[in-house]
Amino acid sequence: MRQSTDLLVIGGDGLIGRAVVRCARQLGRRVLRTSRRESPGGALPLDLGRDDVAAWEPPPARAAILAAAVGSQERCVHDREGTARVNVEATVTLARKLAAQGTFVVFPSSNLVFDGATPWHRADEAVAPRTEYGRQKAETERQLLDLGASVAVVRLTKVWGPYVPLLADWAVALRRHRPVHPYSDAVVAPVWLDDVTEVLDRIAARRLAGLHQLSGDVDVRYADIARRLAKRLGVDPALVQPVPSMLQGGEGFPAHTTLAPAGEGIRCEVAVSWAVIEAVIDEACDRAEGHGVKVAS
Numbered sequence: 400m401r402q403s404t405d406l407l408v409i410g411g412d413g414l415i416g417r418a419v420v421r422c423a424r425q426l427g428r429r430v431l432r433t434s435r436r437e438s439p440g441g442a443l444p445l446d447l448g449r450d451d452v453a454a455w456e457p458p459p460a461r462a463a464i465l466a467a468a469v470g471s472q473e474r475c476v477h478d479r480e481g482t483a484r485v486n487v488e489a490t491v492t493l494a495r496k497l498a499a500q501g502t503f504v505v506f507p508s509s510n511l512v513f514d515g516a517t518p519w520h521r522a523d524e525a526v527a528p529r530t531e532y533g534r535q536k537a538e539t540e541r542q543l544l545d546l547g548a549s550v551a552v553v554r555l556t557k558v559w560g561p562y563v564p565l566l567a568d569w570a571v572a573l574r575r576h577r578p579v580h581p582y583s584d585a586v587v588a589p590v591w592l593d594d595v596t597e598v599l600d601r602i603a604a605r606r607l608a609g610l611h612q613l614s615g616d617v618d619v620r621y622a623d624i625a626r627r628l629a630k631r632l633g634v635d636p637a638l639v640q641p642v643p644s645m646l647q648g649g650e651g652f653p654a655h656t657t658l659a660p661a662g663e664g665i666r667c668e669v670a671v672s673w674a675v676i677e678a679v680i681d682e683a684c685d686r687a688e689g690h691g692v693k694v695a696s
């Protein structure tokens with residue numbers, strides 16, 4: 400008989416999956432992860448888009464975190480079928496298999512299950528996604544919540560920290576006196592990656608079923624973040640040149656992304672959005688220095 404593990408992380412190479420594995424190992428848990436990469440380096444191979452998930456035999460585990468997904472909204476629009484196969488069908492099939500063998504399932508979802516017309520969407524409000532990615536998340540949530548006490552759905556606003564490639568790129572460009580073009584209509588209420596991983600681990604370890612929500616405290620415009628970065632770098636604020644996202648052919652962004660904190664038994668204070676943003680700006684400036692560009696303190 401195979402020895403049971405504490406935590407199985409599906410998609411152990413992504414931002415959240417990698418951080419969850421690290422956090423759980425630091426807490427002394429026995430962790431297994433899956434990967435779809437060619438040389439998974441100790442991980443179990445699993446590709447939700449190609450493998451027959453119904454035939455895959457999950458290892459015995461007390462809990463699993465489903466961190467594998469196609470997170471690009473653009474890809475969801477351009478390949479609705481292919482992305483739904485991963486984000487909905489394979490994810491639900493896998494969750495059912497895990498729940499049937501007694502593994503508690505934790506599914507990270509998104510504020511984009513709501514339309515964002517108002518701030519602070521409550522967990523008990525009806526979902527109303529405006530994007531294909533949001534529709535896929537909402538459909539997966541619906542099917543997983545039908546599994547009852549075996550599942551937790553954890554809705555997250557944007558997860559940042561400390562390295563955010565977009566801001567790191569902006570820092571390098573600005574320091575070289577090149578313009579940057581944040582979306583003028585996009586906002587973010589980020590939560591800190593380490594806080595998210597701790598909460599996911601706690602929900603998994605204590606098998607806290609149902610809906611949970613983690614959010615930043617205020618929506619901040621990307622253009623204002625770029626202006627703050629320009630100020631910190633001591634460069635001309637005119638280098639920040641916002642553009643409407645719809646010009647890029649996307650689905651548009653919600654006016655609000657904040658979620659009312661929700662969840663039994665977890666610490667669910669809201670994150671301070673600007674504290675997260677400042678920490679990410681610090682990292683972006685450090686990296687810009689590493690590229691040989693001098694940053695004013």
Ligand SMILES: NC(=O)c1ccc[n+]([C@@H]2O[C@H](COP(=O)([O-])OP(=O)(O)OC[C@H]3O[C@@H](n4cnc5c(N)ncnc54)[C@H](OP(=O)(O)O)[C@@H]3O)[C@@H](O)[C@H]2O)c1
Pocket residue numbers: 410411412413414415416434435436445446447448449465466467468469470485507508509510554555556557558559
């Ligand atoms: N990050 C956020 O701000 C945020 C906010 C709300 C909710 N979420 C949700 O949290 C979950 C994890 O997000 P993340 O930010 O960690 O995403 P990520 O960094 O893009 O990682 C996604 C992971 O899924 C894997 N994956 C993609 N397609 C796959 C497939 N066909 N089969 C197996 N694995 C596949 C990727 O593998 P490769 O590394 O090989 O590409 C990667 O390891 C997602 O469900 C996302 O929607 C994230």
